[in-house]
Amino acid sequence: MLTCKEQVARSSDYLDGQLSFRERLMVRHHLMFCPSCRRFIRQMRLMQATLRAMPEEPLPEVDALAERLAAERRKDMP
Numbered sequence: 001m002l003t004c005k006e007q008v009a010r011s012s013d014y015l016d017g018q019l020s021f022r023e024r025l026m027v028r029h030h031l032m033f034c035p036s037c038r039r040f041i042r043q044m045r046l047m048q049a050t051l052r053a054m055p056e057e058p059l060p061e062v063d064a065l066a067e068r069l070a071a072e073r074r075k076d077m078p
Helices: 004-015 021-033 035-053 060-076
Strands: none
Touching: 004 021, 004 060, 021 035
């Protein structure tokens, strides 16, 4: 059985479908018995989904808003 450290090291490859059949079985076996690693995999999946949902390029209005907020903060500082 894999250790948690070995599981974490394989997590990205597991989620990307880049493990061999044997390695996938080892990962799944570990996940059956380790709630911490299951939670970690769920968090990784959520992060991947969030990154896929983000736009490729930052929206121009976001840069303008950041600049305006920075300017206002500079004004308020002594």
